[in-house]
Amino acid sequence: KNEVEQSPQNLTAQEGEFITINCSYSVGISALHWLQQHPGGGIVSLFMLSSGKKKHGRLIATINIQEKHSSLHITASHPRDSAVYICAVSGNQFYFGTGTSLTVIP
Amino acid sequence: NAGVMQNPRHLVRRRGQEARLRCSPMKGHSHVYWYRQLPEEGLKFMVYLQKENIIDESGMPKERFSAEFPKEGPSILRIQQVVRGDSAAYFCASSMLAGHYNEQFFGPGTRLTVL
Numbered sequence: 001k002n003e004v005e006q007s008p009q010n011l012t013a014q015e016g017e018f019i020t021i022n023c024s025y026s027v028g029i030s031a032l033h034w035l036q037q038h039p040g041g042g043i044v045s046l047f048m049l050s051s052g053k054k055k056h057g058r059l060i061a062t063i064n065i066q067e068k069h070s071s072l073h074i075t076a077s078h079p080r081d082s083a084v085y086i087c088a089v090s091g092n093q094f095y096f097g098t099g100t101s102l103t104v105i106p
Numbered sequence: 107n108a109g110v111m112q113n114p115r116h117l118v119r120r121r122g123q124e125a126r127l128r129c130s131p132m133k134g135h136s137h138v139y140w141y142r143q144l145p146e147e148g149l150k151f152m153v154y155l156q157k158e159n160i161i162d163e164s165g166m167p168k169e170r171f172s173a174e175f176p177k178e179g180p181s182i183l184r185i186q187q188v189v190r191g192d193s194a195a196y197f198c199a200s201s202m203l204a205g206h207y208n209e210q211f212f213g214p215g216t217r218l219t220v221l
Contacts, residue, residue, distance in 0.1 A: 095151070
């Protein structure tokens with residue numbers, strides 16, 4: 001069993017839709033990270049959070065420490081949001097989810 | 107302020123050769139982490155280094171792989187006698203503060219292909 005589970009694995013949305021990606025973890029953590037990886041490209045850190053909620057532009061990340069669960073929301077999705085979104089947790093080590101591949105269709 | 111730099115971006119090696127991957131952290135960062143992303147798999151932690159010290163190498167394969175972060179110069183991930191299964195994207199990240207739990211900035215990755 002992976003320490004970090006993400007759902008869905010793949011997601012296709014129409015431009016403008018509200019998107020939610022979920023992440024559950026099974027280890028003790030100090031922080032949870034949401035990363036974005038574009039095809040053939042590098043990795044960008046979107047959020048690092050240890051409690052509550054953070055917002056950056058159209059992106060919102062929430063975490064529930066008691067339930068060991070986090071969500072990444074994208075409001076008013078756009079084709080340029082198409083990427084793989086990776087949830088990772090850090091404590092004694094860094095554990096990654098396998099990613100959610102998002103495609104936003106114009 | 108340049109971000110994390112990795113070179114080469116693409117590396118092709120034949121089985122049995124050595125691969126050297128370099129990572130220059132962001133200015134002011136003295137902590138470097140290496141990760142491997144195998145085809146169709148997620149990222150996996152390999153090693154965490156501070157200048158001249160290996161802090162955590164629990165994710166490193168026991169043989170053929172080594173890493174260093176000298177006092178001067180980039181961090182180097184070295185793979186000896188490469189095999190086809192080493193083909194992957196290798197990412198490095200750096201942080202200003204110590205520990206896995208601090209914000210890390212990722213480099214663009216080195217894509218290693220072993221023929």
